[in-house]
Amino acid sequence: MMLNQKRKLKRTVSLVRILVKYGFEELLIRSNIKSLLPSDYNDDGAAQEQLSLSVYERIRMALEELGPTYVKFGQAFSSREDLLPKEMIIELQKLQDKVEVEALDVKERIETELGIDPDDYFESVDPEPFASASISQVYKARLKDGALVVLKIKRTGIREVVASDMLIMKDVAKLLTSYSDLFRKINLNEVLAAFEKSIFQELSFLNELANMEKFARNFKGVKSIHLIKAYPELSNDNILCMEFADGVKITDQEAIVSFGLDPSAIASSGLDLYLVQVLEHGFFHADPHPGNLLVLKNGKIAFIDFGSMGSMVAGEKELLEDFISHFIEQDARRLIAIIKKMAIRFNISDEKRLEKDIHLFFNLLNSTSLQEIDVKEILSRFSAILNENEILMPDHLYLLVRGIVLIEGIGRALIPDLNIIESLKPYIVKIAIRKLSPENLKISGMKLLRTVTEALKTMPDDVHSVISKLNGGELKIIQEIEGLSLIKKLISRLMNRLVVAVLMSGLFIGSAILVMADKAPRFNGIPVLALFGFLISMVLGIVLFISWMTKDK
CATH class of the missing domain: 1.20.58 (Methane Monooxygenase Hydroxylase; Chain G, domain 1)
Structure with missing residues (x-):
């Protein structure tokens, strides 16, 4: 307990220094964070060049300097146009993990973590990482049988850093919600709780290993997907060993064409694989950005990075099916009834007005041509309607919305006139047939x-x-x-x-x-x-x- 408090205090000093640097003294005064600091603490105030930037630029720069936890929190909000100003969304989408490469002896770490002699299992291990992020670094290696693999190795002390950051973020969230109706309305405390759950799941490589194995079971026998092989015997909670997938980003049209493949067919296949995860498995990739979907030379698609997954139990999946059906049928009354069942909580002051708002939303959809429909804008507007009625939906739904936006963006890059709503209709027919089985x-x-x-x-x-x-x-x-x-x-x-x-x-x-x-x-x-x-x-x-x-x- 004392150790946690010391870490929290250390991180608080860093937080205050960075917030002051970027001109957020007023927030510190209102939140009373400075009262937590030692009496001999002092700062130099914000530099003039920082104050010349917009408030949204300064927020983004402060988050980047605060480190991985804050960067990931900002990234989680980068798709919430329904909550935040457009200018802030643009800055949050620029957030990058600016983390220096950690120098470490890979073989020594393998021996310490797994209790094995690396030379008994590996023919070679690259000493330098080919990818480096806030939580881990990734190294190429070759097994004794000649198989190429990657070793994902967790950064030293990252769990302790994240734990300290979460303690501070919770304190700040409580202060902000008590100070502002805006933060109460966007359910900041609940959003933070969902983020905490997500980031600690991502910190657990055993959790990611289990996700990979479940994903592989769900897609067993499907020819259009390449399932990444995991090596449980060479993995633990701090090291994850998996097959190296030799492919290109799904948005790399030039490379896809050079493989003799049709980009539009690849886009359709990727969309189908994602919809199957959501509507049939109820277990889906929560971060399907282009870097996490690779196309192999044989035309198969490989999903990588299973640290963050969305999951639904049978009852939640049935509600989602009904939600999609009523949405496509544009049945506002039934849609509201399903939303009430799905919601964690809601405070609908005027249900007739909500029904009218949803009808107006449907009218907007009907007046827009299929080619002009922007899924991101549609979901943002619908989320705004939910927020106005203080409707808090479960975590998996927000992950799903983000996933659909990312997948739709990938599809549009390869098929400009792609319409994801039309793509959903065959699955609605499948759902109806299944219910009559x-x-x-x-x-x-x-x-x-x-x-x-x-x-x-x-x-x-x-x-x-x-x-x-x-x-x-x-x-x-x-x-x-x-x-x-x-x-x-x-x-x-x-x-x-x-x-x-x-x-x-x-x-x-x-x-x-x-x-x-x-x-x-x-x-x-x-x-x-x-x-x-x-x-x-x-x-x-x-x-x-x-x-x-x-x-x-």
């Missing part, structure tokens, strides 16, 4: 049956309670004479629900039996009569459920 109907039917069973369990007690109160005269004491009609209506509704439930259960069971019939006419693998039975029973179940959940009036 025998297996899905069986699962949906069982869920519905469980819901109805639970409702039927409580129904006799409810009816018995009402009748007992009538016989005992309680309701006569509580209700006036006109209240008797309400009681009659209640009993009538209960009886109607019981009849509907019995009818629905009979239809469902009968349909389930018909599924086993061998010679019955079939549609999509399901006997036609069974299909009608399932559909009618599902409709009855939905009606019953809505009726049961609606307050009696």
